[in-house]
Amino acid sequence: VRGQSIEMTLPASEDSTNDAIANEAFLCGKYVTPLPDTNDSSSRRFVIGATHEFKADALNPDEVTEELKSRTLSLAQHLWDNGTVDRMTTGVRLQSNRGSFGRMPIIGRYNNTSNTAIGHNNCWIFTGLSSRGLIYHGLFGRWLADSVLRDEEGNIRDQFPEFDWWRKKPKQKT
Secondary structure (H helix, E strand, O other), X not given: OEEEEEEEEEEHHHHOOOHHHXXXXXXXXXXXXXXXXXXXOOEEEEEEEOOOEOOOOOOOHHHHHHHHHHHHOOOOHHHHHHOEEEEEEEEEOOOOOEEOOEEOOEEEEEOOOOOOOOOOOOEEEEXXXXXXXXXXXXXXXXXXXXXXXXXXXXXXXXXXXXXXXXHOOOOOOO
């Protein structure tokens, strides 16, 4: 599923009139979050996203802006009124299995038995967070890093056995 996000800049002169937007992120279907500070203190940058595009053709920049603005204006009206769109980014979400906890990521060691799909046999993967990557990337990333450093993925499987869904062979339909 394609997702497009907008990066916006709010000039420092406008930023000071609304301190809440400068330091808080919002997530409620769409998100508005500040980007890390740069050395340039004359402005603040934000990312707003993301679309969920299931069609073959991508939304054009005007359509992306219109969709994201309509869904986040009530959260960040000051940013939309006074900020400028600097760039758009596009990514593709992997649609993972939906379990009792929602969409389950693909995380762990990839056992490359044929050595043809990937050129080596020590590969770890982490994908499939869908639109919740903004929330969970740090937690799951820490678990994955720990597993890689220990060359053992038991901590991931112990925490969430549901994460093994992608290793199981699909049931044959009868």
